[in-house]
Structure formats: C-alpha cells, structure tokens
Amino acid sequence: MQLAPTHLRDWFLVGLILTIAPLIVVGVSTVKQSQQRRAAAIALTGGDPSKAPAIFTRYGCSGCHTIPGIAGADGKVGPSLAELREKIYLAGSVNNSPENLVQWILSPQHFEPHSAMPVTGINEEEARHLAAYLYDQ
Structure with a gap:
C-alpha cells in the first residue's frame, strides 16, 4: 500500500510538531523561571538588576x-560571582543573605578585617542593584 502525498505531508507535520512542541514547552518554562528568579532578586534586595x-x-x-x-569581567583576584545565589557563604564565612551581600559590598572589612576587597565607595542603592543582579544570575 502506498500513501498518498497528502498523507506523507500530514505525517511529516505530525512528526515536526511532536519534535518541536517539547522544545517550546522547555523554552517557555525557562523564560518563566528566569522571570520568577528576577522578581525574587528584586524583592529580596530592593535593587534593579538592569542598573548593575x-x-x-x-x-x-x-x-x-x-x-x-x-563584558570583560574575567578577573581572577577575587572569587567568581557566577551562581552566587546558590552559595551558602559569602567570602567563605558570612551567611549568604541579601542584607549580608549588600553590607559585604559596602564594607567587606566589617565582616572580614583582612579581606583583600577594598571599600569601593559604592553607596547602598548601588550595592542593592549589584546584589539584585548577582541573585538574578
């Protein structure tokens, strides 16, 4: 039995849909997770990741x-800030919380007197934007 050309086309379309549909679902899920992570980062820090x-x-x-x-942020002096939201501690000794991160950015020596991280002059609002960005990644 030979399938008519329209049947072949229909089967091709069904196969294509079955192949693409899971990718669309995964993409939508990823976008939703990203939006939820961003909203949580903003709520936790009071900062705006887009300003960071x-x-x-x-x-x-x-x-x-x-x-x-x-771009160009590939320094090797301090730790990588990738996936900071998943780390338990900041600088190996401070509980990773939004307030601790903001305070660490403002005054690292308050937590770790011999820290190599300098006091940068960043103000609290800017520190909140940086914290929001790092928790959003």
Whole structure:
C-alpha cells in the first residue's frame, strides 16, 4: 500500500510538531523561571538588576571578579560571582543573605578585617542593584 502525498505531508507535520512542541514547552518554562528568579532578586534586595552592569564597570569590579553577563569581567583576584545565589557563604564565612551581600559590598572589612576587597565607595542603592543582579544570575 502506498500513501498518498497528502498523507506523507500530514505525517511529516505530525512528526515536526511532536519534535518541536517539547522544545517550546522547555523554552517557555525557562523564560518563566528566569522571570520568577528576577522578581525574587528584586524583592529580596530592593535593587534593579538592569542598573548593575554600569555600576560593575564604573567601580572596576571586573578587574578582580568574573561576573556572568558583564563584558570583560574575567578577573581572577577575587572569587567568581557566577551562581552566587546558590552559595551558602559569602567570602567563605558570612551567611549568604541579601542584607549580608549588600553590607559585604559596602564594607567587606566589617565582616572580614583582612579581606583583600577594598571599600569601593559604592553607596547602598548601588550595592542593592549589584546584589539584585548577582541573585538574578
């Protein structure tokens, strides 16, 4: 038995839909997770992640840290800031919480007197934007 050309086309379309549909579902799920992570980062820190790239650049953070999504941020002096939201501790000894992260950015020596991270002059609002960005990644 030979299938008519329209049947072949129909089967091709069914196969194509069955192949593409899971990819669409995964893509939608990924976008939703990203939006939820961003909303949580904003709620937790009171910052705006979209303002952070300019702040990272202005204060030279990329000279010491690798920061995902920031062009040229491949520093090796300080730790990588990738997936910071998943880490238990900041600087190996401070509980990773939004307030601790903001305070660490403002005054690292308050937590770790011998920290190599300098006091940068970043203000609290800017620190909140940086924290929101890091938790959004």
